[in-house]
Amino acid sequence: MGRPEPRVDGRLKVTGNARYASDFPVANPAHACLVTSAIAKGRIVSFDLDDARAVPGVLDILTHETVGNEVHEPKFFGSGGTASTIHRPLSSAQISHAGQIVAIVVADTYEAAREAAYRVRVTYEEEDAATTLDSDGVETLPATKVRKEHKNPRVGDAAAALRAAPVTIDAVYETPTQHHNAIELYATTCVWSGEQLTVYEPSQFVHALKHAMAEQLGIDAEDVRVISPYVGGAFGSKAAVTPRTALVAIAARRLNRPVKLVATRAQGFTIATYRAETRHRVRLGAQRDGKLTAYVHEGWEATSRLDDYLVGGTETTAHIYDVPNVSTRVNVVRTDRATPGFMRSPPEVPYVFALETALDELAEALDMDPIELRRINDTRNDPITGAPYTSRSLMACYDEASRAFGWRRRNLPPGSMRDGDWLVGWGCATAVYPTFMGAATARVRLARNGATRVEIAAHDLGTGAYTAIAQTAAERLGLPVAAVEVLLGDSALPAAPVAGGSNTTASCCNVVAKACDGIRRRLVRAAMRADRGPLRGRKPSSVNFVDRHIAGEDGAKVSLADAFDMLGAPMIEEYAHWLPHGMEPDALKKLHLGSAALTGGAMEDRIAAAFGAELVELRVNVYTGELRVPRIVGAFAAGRIVNPRTAHSQYVGGMIWGIASALHEQTELDRRVARYVNTDLAEYLIPVNADVPDVQAILVSEEDRLVNPLGIKGLGELANVGTAAALGNALYHATGRRIRKLPLRIEDVL
């Protein structure tokens, strides 16, 4: 652990041999194509399917008239279930969002299915739809009404502190609708063999998908297997189970033939989840020396009518700085849209943008360097509960980032750093991500010749889980990484948590280490008991596994093969489960039922989070308003880093996500009809190679002996958290104009 091993799955990926869900060959598949709703609210009056059925090769067309009650109501993942929504697909004529699935056409070929899907004619009765935060017809509710467990962190008397503060900030911030747009499309292939169903679908939680299918189709969970060894990007979109899967399974059952669906890019905007738009009012009070005295944050988040989805990001922001008086409140706004869902750092991206921009405004009001302001308000304890951070390196991150960036050369006044036709601005912001962990199980098998196999139903979304897990087992067993085979992404393997909340490395490496320790104990015991063995009579704690040997401190050693002979077995298999600190004891049971229960972040007795500092340079052309980001430096501390190479990739990728989020991405809504407008990769802007600047990620070392036995914090969702605020702050520094609404666009500065 700790070495920059190249990805163990890399070779399969560069040769085109890694099998993603839609790459699995199945015998004689039929192909499915979805038909989605043209209206956002109302009902289907009738279908005209004659033209569609006339297309040669069409096998079946499913609508609510054929499916009806076949799909049982799923439980929402936010309430301990597995599903992205409680909506039962094709169960009625009711339409609750634009792009809802209204029919699924199955044919011998994809071309025939697509042709027939175009020819499905639907007559609707349309009602007025409420589109977004302040549209007519929305319903605004306090988050505490929508979800009982929701907490609005508060401490002290923020209102009084605000009144008394000599310097205050009061501003409103907004973030847009965004879609994950992983490059891999939403694909599902279902194959029945008698009672048994196999699902090939890219998944961040194969055990949840397995149970979801059992629950929704009314079958035995032991009859379902989900296979998803490689996932072509997910970012949250493949965690909760979406309505399409049950429909593909039903289509396959009716035809008694495998059915393969690859939804189009445009359909992906409405048949799965998205990041909903948010609004924030942030008020800060401070003394003239920069010490914060009050923080008041009220948030509004768009959601659907059906589900209780919310992100409630003050659960993160209230714990970052040392503020004695905090008051927060989150509201949800019900609209006629699909249910949103987790997208990379779901609460942090919008809420931290608001707070970190407000802090920059405060620094400006105080005429103070913005990093200095953060230093004054740094803390070792959770300001809400007083509990200590398990470790925290925010200011170390700022120090390293500002050194690499050359922050000292920054002129304080906005508009003072011009370079020819370009206004230059430097901005900074804090990145933060709570450390989450989940209950996990794993099986490890070690053979006499050192061949090791790790089985765990974890998920590698490109994050490097295969490699981190292989490194963990290799280190514990004293083997080269190449000796370790890792099997992931299959519900037939021991259950592991959802690949969400950046918990995979912490949860899975800890449980795999525990299973390896079980193997070690058995071998060590055998080696110590063996007559005339070189390690006879040693204390178990005095030996280590290195280089295919069990070695004592004095150099005495026994080879693995000899230890196996002493044990009298050709191989050892060990199963382990692991419960993180603070986890409810029934967590393992829940895990086996596919519930995404995680623990961590702000707990009663401690708080755990990874931190970072992001510094950016933004240039604005004085004539055209063109925005350019020539460089960005991020320094991050996330406990023990299992693999610096893959961690570096996550940080760089995260910061590029942050740039995209701040300067490019917005799903545009047609407010009259509550429909998305830019539903393809030409119109939904994400950066290309030519847009991307010099991105520097610095790994700040941090040791955490408390957070979990291996000292690992999650980092995949850390680096995209601070970027947008840093860019907005840099834009202010360049131009003197404060833009409080993302994305930042040319029209904002002209």
Next chain:
Amino acid sequence: MGEMMSKVKVSTTINGDPVEYLCDAEETLLDVLRDHLGLTGAKEGCGTGDCGACSVVVDGRVVCSCLVLGAEAEGRKVTTVEGLATGDRLHPLQQKFLEFAALQCGVCTPGFLVAAKALLDRNPDPTETEIRFGLAGNLCRCTGYDKIVRAVQAAAAEMRKG
């Protein structure tokens, strides 16, 4: 689609091997490669020419195989990601993508490799800007852009050494 539709018979060369297949007239080259020939290295990320995940080389030019018909491959030479390595020996681009960590989820990787190979075949010594713009048709959402550029530069240097 049965007898109603006429199938097209195509003779082509894929990764150096002569190949014959039957396909529907409106079937894309991407679907032929993936569904009929078992060459699932090329991926579908959009089907509309926006992402480059389906990139293959046809007669020396990178194309989006989602926008090319299977029938159009008649008489041509097609190279897919599966054709880059020689037996067990990886192409320098593949090797450098591994070394420079230029991939994460890997779903864009085959398209990038194919596009980069075509770029280097045309221009063995591209500038950084030429690489960035040369690969602007390929999206990586994960996103490995900077590392991809470094990997292509390193592979180009190695290939020039011969």
